Amino acid sequence: MFDMLQELAEIHRSVARNKAAETVSVRVSRAYDAEPEDVWSALTEPERLLRWFYPITGDLRPGGSFQLEGNAGGEIRRCEPPVTLQVTFGGPESIVDVTLTETAGKTTVELTHTVPLSMAGSGAGALFVGPGWDGAMLGLGLYLRGVAVDDPIEMANSPEVVEFNRGSISRWTHSVEASGTATSDEIASGAAAASAQYTPGA
Numbered sequence: 001m002f003d004m005l006q007e008l009a010e011i012h013r014s015v016a017r018n019k020a021a022e023t024v025s026v027r028v029s030r031a032y033d034a035e036p037e038d039v040w041s042a043l044t045e046p047e048r049l050l051r052w053f054y055p056i057t058g059d060l061r062p063g064g065s066f067q068l069e070g071n072a073g074g075e076i077r078r079c080e081p082p083v084t085l086q087v088t089f090g091g092p093e094s095i096v097d098v099t100l101t102e103t104a105g106k107t108t109v110e111l112t113h114t115v116p117l118s119m120a121g122s123g124a125g126a127l128f129v130g131p132g133w134d135g136a137m138l139g140l141g142l143y144l145r146g147v148a149v150d151d152p153i154e155m156a157n158s159p160e161v162v163e164f165n166r167g168s169i170s171r172w173t174h175s176v177e178a179s180g181t182a183t184s185d186e187i188a189s190g191a192a193a194a195s196a197q198y199t200p201g202a
Contacts, residue, residue: 001147001160002138002142002147002160002164004160004163007138007141007164008134008164008167010031010137011030011134011137011138011171012027012028012029012030013028013134013172013175014026014175015172015176017179017181023114023116023117024116024117024120024123024125024181026125026126028110028111028133029108029109029110029111030108030109030141031106031107031109032106032107032140032141033105033144033145034144036082036083036102036107040081041082043085043140044085050152051143051149052139052140052142052152053068053136053139054069054070054152056068056069057069058073060076061076063075063076066087072089074087074088074096075088082100083099083101084099084100089113091119093116094119095113095114096111096113097112098110098111109137109140111136111137113133124182124186124191125190126172126176126190127173127190127191127193128193130175130194131165131168131172131194134164134165134171135156135165135198138161139152139156162198165198166199168198169199172194173190
């Protein structure tokens with residue numbers, strides 16, 4: 001269905017710690033061959049979102065709230081189509097910012113997930129969420145290319161995606177190491193937890 005190595009290479013990853021704010025941020029970005037309006041629609045319209053991510057319900061407007069079926073919910077803090085979206089994700093201190101930029105006929109989606117250091121523990125906390133966001137970037141790309149997926153949740157548990165997740169964990173491990181935001185023991189523990197979560201039975 002997809003070239004795993006190419007899909008992994010298309011995603012850019014970084015981890016940062018803000019010492020003043022005592023937060024840890026995970027950043028993923030990827031460019032898509034699509035217009036910003038189309039990408040924004042796929043990210044925000046319920047009937048399209050469920051075809052590659054999760055079914056969503058709620059009061060989907062600034063100041064409203066949302067719930068992803070079987071996953072996190074939160075509040076919509078900012079929504080400026082087709083450029084930027086900010087929501088809480090699973091708790092009031094867990095913030096996700098999504099920004100779209102158009103360059104040379106492509107749209108780059110940049111997602112930053114920021115949580116308090118007390119929640120992340122260290123930069124190794126990126127291993128708990130980074131592979132999941134990689135999977136979202138993969139799903140969005142397949143959907144925008146017109147790849148039909150009957151059940152995104154079932155696909156996420158397929159052997160092909162589990163193997164993608166294995167590669168994602170490896171890349172996030174390197175990103176955390178490069179950031180200098182975690183000890184080797186913290187990284188090893190985070191990688192083990194990520195493997196248990198994203199590659200069950202592998």
